[in-house]
Amino acid sequence: DIQMTQSPPSLSASLGDKVTITCQASQNINKYIAWYQQKPGKAPRLLIRYTSTLESGTPSRFSGSGSGRDYSFSISNVESEDIASYYCLQYDNLFTFGSGTKLEIK
Amino acid sequence: EVQLVESGGGLVQPGRSLKLSCAASGFTFSNYYMAWVRQAPTKGLEWVASITNSGGSTYYRDSVKGRFTISRDNAKSTLYLQMDSLRSEDTATYYCTRGAGPYWGQGTLVTVSS
Numbered sequence: 250d251i252q253m254t255q256s257p258p259s260l261s262a263s264l265g266d267k268v269t270i271t272c273q274a275s276q277n278i279n280k281y282i283a284w285y286q287q288k289p290g291k292a293p294r295l296l297i298r299y300t301s302t303l304e305s306g307t308p309s310r311f312s313g314s315g316s317g318r319d320y321s322f323s324i325s326n327v328e329s330e331d332i333a334s335y336y337c338l339q340y341d342n343l344f345t346f347g348s349g350t351k352l353e354i355k
Numbered sequence: 356e357v358q359l360v361e362s363g364g365g366l367v368q369p370g371r372s373l374k375l376s377c378a379a380s381g382f383t384f385s386n387y388y389m390a391w392v393r394q395a396p397t398k399g400l401e402w403v404a405s406i407t408n409s410g411g412s413t414y415y416r417d418s419v420k421g422r423f424t425i426s427r428d429n430a431k432s433t434l435y436l437q438m439d440s441l442r443s444e445d446t447a448t449y450y451c452t453r454g455a456g457p458y459w460g461q462g463t464l465v466t467v468s469s
Binding site: 336 | 462
């Protein structure tokens, strides 16, 4: 089974900051990684698929990159509406979620 | 419009069974790989099980193998999760999803407690 190590578990940022979340897979996942945003009481929302492809409606301040085992997700110019938890998901071989990152505003 | 609507959650005693359903609409259900994902209270997302579009292949996380069964009825556009021998650690909101994509249901809460 593929394991996904996501860090950090939490982030505190000021409005306008750039933040970055990383996920490392236990093996090459061939860029098959997606990033989801989840707000309390809601289903997850897909932001990015296949490493860097923005889903329709995803603001351009969100971005993703990576290859092989190492991937990152960034939010530039953090806004108050970005307060949420973020999860990576590998879908190269079945599904494995990262443990999540909770973004708070300072 | 794609819609996924789960049902069947509730309070159940340890060791008992429960069957979840997910009614799909707005797309050709038989063309898509489907999955169940769960989230325990205050915890992260956890993949539970997947099924190919024909239903010919199924996959499970280790902790539910032998206890949960994923299935589908393509004629009814419905996905199922039969959960047997439930444990307290199965307490979670269960979501159905259309593959690793943007379409998720609203979730149904399963609480396993005596």
